[in-house]
Amino acid sequence: MGKPTGFLDFERQKVKDRHPRERMGDFREFLVPLNPAERRTQASRCMDCGVPFCQSNYGCPVDNLIPEWNDLVYNGKDYEAFTRLRKTNNFPEFTGRVCPAPCETACVLGVTSPAVTIKDNEAWIIDNAYEKGWMVPVPPTSRSGKKVAVIGSGPSGMAAADQLNQAGHYVTVFERSDRLGGLLMYGIPNMKLDKELVEKRFGLMEAEGVEFRTNTFVGKDVMADQLVKDFDAVLVATGATKPRDLNVPGRQLKGVHFAMEFLSANTKSLLSSNLSDGNYISAKGKKVIVIGGGDTGNDCLGTSLRHGCISLDNFEVLPQPSEGRTEEFPWPTYPRLYKADYGHAEAVDKFGKDPRVYSISTKEFLGNDRGELTGLVTIDVAWTKDEKGAWKMAEVAGSERTWEADLVFLALGFLGPEETLVQQLGLEQDARSNVKATYGKFQTNHPKVFGAGDARRGQSLVVWAINEGRGAAREIDKFLRS
Ligand SMILES: Cc1cc2nc3c(=O)[nH]c(=O)nc-3n(C[C@H](O)[C@H](O)[C@H](O)COP(=O)(O)OP(=O)(O)OC[C@H]3O[C@@H](n4cnc5c(N)ncnc54)[C@H](O)[C@@H]3O)c2cc1C
Ligand code: SF4
Known part of the structure; x- marks a missing residue:
């Protein structure tokens, strides 16, 4: 344990953000790291708990050795902290930036005081490793001769590819997009995760021997059964990319888009031409409404603001969460809390009000005679519990409102993987249409x-994708060696 009284002596200090007004002018990352001395102070707040809940079932899904690397950072053993972090997490530079950090909501210190800054400590360890030149290709020393095809280059496919390559198997990753990374590349915007980091990491994997085939749609450009014949094992890591729609009157109007149409095209144009090619949906000068209050919705807010939208609202059908833990979410569970994410803070700075409207449902989109969106109609909803304790939603009579809008982004979640590949391979699906494979075994x-x-597993988090990729790699390795 680093400093026995660290948690008593020092306050929690998060990384700082660039001011919303400044950061809204570009798509660069907005977190400003602490200096090494400040970071060691933060690491010293870890109590090295007898039962470290940060690593428990409620905490880190990849079982990061959190108290160990906190202690190493506090003691200035940065290389050892880096090697310890590398044991459990293939991509800490991604989770250190975008993870919602269930480790922190499970941290024991959080019972009485603000939790240890575990996520920021993680990002600092790996960023420091890049800066010091410790991140170099380490190819495996021998090869098994077995070949594995990984379909999809998101964090799950890439974590599996990394593990299997390190275990000595020949790995080929097939990706239908022009760039690698899945939602790390074309979902999460650049200001939250710099795409240079994504490219740098996969460049290392290529130097270590992983073969990448981009612009290759398995099921169209290469038939799935051909992969099964040509490879010793195949991993389907194609994500849950079917978006949930909102089938109300006027859905076909020009100006109503799925969130991913907006976010993906924006990043692609940003990387290819710094948004000069015009191949994206621009929110400049537009009245924007984002429907859906999750991460994706928030990324639509941040992107619309950077384009220069002139108004911004964000609808959520659920009620506003509480600001502190409730009986429903006791420690150490991951709570649904009311908090301001980066897009909300930026909207407050620009328009003087939080864009979020809770307990609201969209009934209809309105348009003009050219088929263009001009607005929408909503109704308020009320949530009550029935006698069994289940939540029930009811519309509030007479609460209809009309809103002006030129652009609407639907950020309503995802409904599982696309069917083509699943059907070509004859894979069974579960009740939610996901690929059926038991957690822990991962075999279809x-x-x-x-x-x-x-x-x-259905729409989830980067850290769970890494967990699953590592687990699937372990099972594939066993299968290939048996
Ligand atoms: C806008 C947005 C923001 C998010 N923000 C966060 C966040 O801040 N923090 C967080 O933890 N999680 C976030 N998530 C969730 C997270 O990104 C996903 O849970 C994670 O990326 C899933 O990883 P995956 O590897 O399973 O799939 P994906 O990342 O979806 O990757 C799947 C890949 O498979 C490819 N593919 C699909 N079919 C084929 C085929 N037939 N042939 C070849 N390639 C194919 C796709 O092109 C894609 O590249 C966000 C999600 C979205 C949509
Ligand atoms: S639960 Fe918090 S204080 Fe305890 S070991 Fe983990 S990070 Fe440190």
Whole structure:
């Protein structure tokens, strides 16, 4: 344990943000790291608990060795902290930036005081490793001769590819997009996760021997059964990319888009031409409404603000969460809390009000005679519990409101993987249409085919995708060696 009284002596200090007004002018990352001395102070707040809940079932999904690397950072053993972090997490530079950090809501210190800054400590360890030149390709020393095809280059496919390559198997990753990374590349915007970091990491994997085939849609450009013939094992890590729609009158109007149409095209144009090619949906000078209050919705807010929208509202059908833990979410569970994410803070700075409207449902989109969106109609909803304790929603009579809008982004979640590949491989699906494969085994009904990440568990988090990719790699390795 670093400093026995660290948690008593020092306050929690998060990384600082660039001011919203400044950061809204660009798509660069906005977190400003602490200096090394400040970071060691933060690491010293860890109590090295007898039962470290940060690593428990409620905490870190990849079982990061959190108290160990906190102690190493406090004691200035940065290289050792880096090697300890590398044991459990293939991509800490991604989780250190975008993870909602269930480790922190499970941290024991959080019972009485603000939790240890675990996520920021993680990002600092790996960023420091890049800066010091410790991140170099380390190819495996021998090869098994076995070949594995990974379909999908999101965090689950890439974590599996990394593990399997390190275990000595020949790995080929097939990606239908022009760039690698899945939602790390074309979902999460650049200001939250710099795409240079994504490219740098996958460049290392390529130097270590992983083969990448971009612009290759498995099921169209390469037939799935051909992969099964050509490879010793196949991993389906294709994500949950079917968006949930809002089928109300006027859905076909020009100006109503799925969030991913907006976010993906924006990042692609940003990387290809710094938004000069015009190949994206611009929110400049537009009245924007984002429907859906999760991460994706917030990313639509941040992107619209950077384009220069002239008004911004964000609808959520659920009620506003409480600001502190409730009986429903006791420690150490991950609570649903009311908090301001970066897009909300930026909207407050620009328009003087929080864009979020809770307990509201969209009834209809309105348009003009050219088929263009001009607005929408909403109704308020009320939530009550029935006699069994289940939540029930009811519309509030007479609460209809009309809103002006030129652009609406639907950020309503995802409904599992696309069907083409699943059907070509004859894979069974679960009740939610995900690829059916037991967690921990990851093997589908086809003995050579495994499933991992959002394609198997449904829409989730980067850290869970890494967990699943690592687990699937372990099972594929056992299968290949048996
Ligand atoms: C806008 C947005 C913001 C998010 N923000 C966060 C966040 O801040 N923090 C967080 O933890 N999580 C976040 N998430 C969730 C997180 O990104 C996902 O849970 C995670 O990326 C899932 O990883 P995956 O590897 O399973 O799938 P994906 O990342 O979806 O990757 C799947 C890949 O498979 C490819 N593919 C699909 N079908 C084929 C095929 N037939 N042939 C070849 N390639 C194919 C796709 O092109 C894609 O590249 C966010 C999600 C979205 C949509
Ligand atoms: S639960 Fe918090 S204080 Fe305890 S070991 Fe983990 S990070 Fe440190």
